[in-house]
Amino acid sequence: MPDNTEKSITGPENTTYLPNFCNGDAFLRLLLVIELIAIVFALVSYDGSSSLFVHIALISVVMLWVGLATAAILCLATRHNWLGDHLRTTIIAISVTLLMTLLASFLSLGFGDLLNYGPTARDIGFTLMRNLAIALILIGLALRYFYLHYESELRLQVQAQARLQALQARIRPHFLFNSMNTIASLTHDQPDLAEHAIENLSDLFRASLAAEASISLQQELELTRSYIDLEALRLGDRLEINWRLPAEEPLLHLPALTLQPLVENAIYHGIEPLSDGGAIDIVIDASDANIEISISNPLISVQNADQRKGNQMALENIRERLALAFDGGASMDIFEIESRYTVKLTIPTTEAG
């Protein structure tokens, strides 16, 4: 049975899993499907005693009447927000269908008598039960189909949203436009530097747009350097970076843009608020089992709630991606020691997935 936990994700205009029956296209499609089913039924039950076309027409009339009346009522119900949650929607859809079937069955029995066609009075009970059973099965199938369709749409929507959020988390608009401004400034006086800045910015964006790619630590360090070069143009000697890398660069694959956002955070929260700037330490230690990557920046005491939230979001994003890539084998720790803020990643040396 459908549950209603996912309801809140979609917008207010699409809270039901039923298609919008008020829409002309959906109505026409419904018409076509019902007619096809009617023909199938007519062929199955045809005994050759009357004209096939009359037989098809009579069954079509009943089924179309049920289908269209049900659709019309559900359209009204949607418009007036009578449907409520998924359970209620399902109950309403089934009840309406059965009710319409009952009504159509009685009407067709009446007309059948008039036309001297169809079941005789003693078959009435059987006919009603049969029609209701058919209607119940068909509406059950239809609702199941609608629900699966709705669910997959919903999943697509959520995925698209997640991707967008991940992208936004990785490219801070603040960074993008400040870089653009720097480039605009350099274009005039130092075109070589401007050219180099554009190359670096392109590399970063290419990496951002390659969704969830896994790259080598060397490539990630390259990206991080591209990023630092861009920020150095902007911040001048306010930005100091101390690198400490192992003599032999370890073999490691990790999700693209794991390191760079941490440095970006360090600059945004730890360097930019300081008039005289400060130093960021990037330290990589390799042991047999793990590789530890630490990034630290001066701790700024005065930070408003928005900034803290932004920092948290970026860190959460990286934590999630690491958890996915290393099946929970990697960890992220945060320290605030001796007026420095340090983020440490510990990644197992076995290859990333």
Next chain:
Amino acid sequence: MKILIVDDEKPARDRLARMVGELDSHELVGEAVNGLEALGLAQSLEPDIVLMDIRMPGMDGIEAARHIAKLDEPPAVIFTTAFSDHALEAFETHAVDYLLKPVKQERLQAALDATIRPTRAQTTHSEDVLSELEPRQHICARVRGSLVLVPIENIYYFHAEQKYVTVRHVEGEVLIEDALKALETEFGDRFYRIHRNALVSLARLAGMHSENDGHQVSFREIDDVLEVSRRHLPGVRKIIKNL
């Protein structure tokens, strides 16, 4: 018009300086790297227009603009920003002028040409708009024609007397024209109202004692005492208990 450029990033300053240099009717008179320096230069250079970055270390552009608005003849302030959505929303609704970086030459010229020195009413208005954004880090007072900045953490109390509010701080006292009510709204998380006429710093409060019929609070390091009104007594008691 005389223009002052304020931005912490050198490439950003250079670009604006060059663009202003290309305009005949405007002249660049100075550059500042943060809000504090901007405030100083706004007084000494007397620019007509300040092109002010918002996000800067030390004192940011919004706070600097609020202090600048208190000058006798304040210059017009046009904000420049790369991206800062929540400030921009406030600007949009109150028509405070701003330019998005990278700034276009035509847009800059249009903004500068459209600027006339703001009237007293306009600066008060823009001060109100900016005050919605964030509490200041400093109180700005005018002492003999020049601006004096008092860091909020150095303040013991605000005491209202007729037209002025006395700001008692580590290095002495200054008078400001802000309303006590507005100060309470802005700094409510660091100061507490103990009387119709006084706000005290929670960080610098020492204790409370009773004298004659009333109650008085005292402060760390200084001998000043302030009267607590009956209405605020229960609240003050609670705070003293948690000191």
